[in-house]
Amino acid sequence: MARTTIDDVAKEAGVSVSTVSRALRGLDKVNPQTRLRVEEAAARLHFSFSKTASSLASGKTMRVAVLLPNEISDWFNANAFEGVYEVLSKEGYDVVPYVMWSEQDLDRFFQTLPGTQNVDAIIVTSFDLDDDKKRVLSELTLPVIGINTPTNDGLDASAAIDDVEAMRAVVRLLHSLGHASVAYVEQPANPSPFVCSDSVRLQGFLDAVDELGYDDDQVMTIPSMRGKDARDMQTAISDLAAQLLSAPSKPTGICVESDRCAVLLRKELDRLGWKIPDEVSLVGFDGDNLGDLAELTTVRQDPVAIGRAAALKALALMKGEALDEPYSVMPTSLVMRSTTARVAPR
Incomplete structure (x- = not known):
């Protein structure tokens, strides 16, 4: 069976190839009804854009980096990453974990970042960045979002417990x-x-x-x-x-x-x-x-919910939207169980 092309979608929707391209990449200047017609035609024909080609055309990488201390299998890291992935993957983003075992790992990430600029946002989980790295990020104008970071310094947004x-x-x-x-x-x-x-x-x-x-x-x-x-x-x-x-x-x-x-x-x-x-x-x-x-x-605390909240902030910032509450304090609860008791009178 021949592979469906963008020309096939254009014929099915009754529009030009350029209109199909703009509509499926989410660009402006496409009538909402036309966009819907194109999306329905693409769905019927099982057509989807190459993510790489679409990224090159839009100037976006459709990739978000999540920086994690120690191992990804850590209870908090794994659950926070799940929350981030749940939100961003549904929006077509690749969510890439970068595990930072040492200062050298973090240095390597930042040494290559200015040249490649291969992510649209960075989510930092649980640890603080030094002033030099915050300066690099500010110069790149990448949205930087924190998950339970010790401070909000250098961050555009965060979701964290107190x-x-x-x-x-x-x-x-x-x-x-x-x-x-x-x-x-x-x-x-x-x-x-x-x-x-x-x-x-x-x-x-x-x-x-x-x-x-x-x-x-x-x-x-x-x-x-x-x-x-x-x-x-x-x-x-x-x-x-x-x-x-x-x-x-x-x-x-x-x-x-x-x-x-x-x-x-x-x-x-x-x-x-x-x-x-x-x-x-x-x-x-x-x-x-x-x-x-x-x-x-x-x-x-609920790291999955914290991850979701951070991802939603990242999504809004990548779209150029202003945040009503950039720095959110997430709830915690004190759970009483069998390891605490009132001191017995002497």
């Missing part, structure tokens, strides 16, 4: 349950060299303990080992549990940067005989499926 306020709510919960000594635990083995959104959660913890009047000896923070210094996760969790158990004033309420870390920590504390929630309450952050299985009290 990590600081969400973590403050966790500390307020523990305070209301009578916990007089609290700790904050960053993910102990974090291979990412970038400043990521979860790093600002510590600020929410520190703000809250200050507002609630905790003394310094009632507050403990355990920082992450990041980048090349990151240790094996299980070894790191064992070290972390040892630090908590050997603290001069053992915390009775523990805030953990992520659900995955909290679930592993709960298992280790159980092994060491520290009863949860009788002796210590444990709260995670994310809403990861692991937390559901472990009955973990947590701050739940």
Whole structure:
């Protein structure tokens, strides 16, 4: 069977080849009724434009880059990417993930970007860009949209939760349950060299303990080992549990940067005989499926919805539309489960 051509569509719709080209590429100066007639003719004949040819003609690549820290299989990354893909793929865009394992990966992406300009927009997931890279993007006039980035600096739009306020709510919960000594635990083995959104959660913890009047000896923070210094996760969790158990004033309420870390920590504390929630309450952050299985009290966010929101902003900006709300704060919820309890009276 001979392949359908643009001439066949033009004859079927009763218009010129140039009109078919303009109508199917979404260009202006085509009567709406004519455009519909052309689209219906193309559908009947099973005709579609080559995306490459259409892109060259329109000046668009029909490609969006999504920059991800660490692995794409990470719970948040995978779900946020799903939300982006769901929106943009339906609009004909190729959604291309770029996994940034190191600063060198990010440098290579930005070194080739000005010469190729092979994307119509960039979506940055969970990490911040330095000033030099923000300058490159501003010179290229590419829309740059953030998903849960630590700041909105250099971004045209973003969709993100309020990590600081969400973590403050966790500390307020523990305070209301009578916990007089609290700790904050960053993910102990974090291979990412970038400043990521979860790093600002510590600020929410520190703000809250200050507002609630905790003394310094009632507050403990355990920082992450990041980048090349990151240790094996299980070894790191064992070290972390040892630090908590050997603290001069053992915390009775523990805030953990992520659900995955909290679930592993709960298992280790159980092994060491520290009863949860009788002796210590444990709260995670994310809403990861692991937390559901472990009955973990947590701050739940919806990365698929965040990804969709970011993609809709990217779509509008690529069309040259103004955004009523460029920087959206997405909702979170504090989910109470079996790892938290009121402090028993002594």
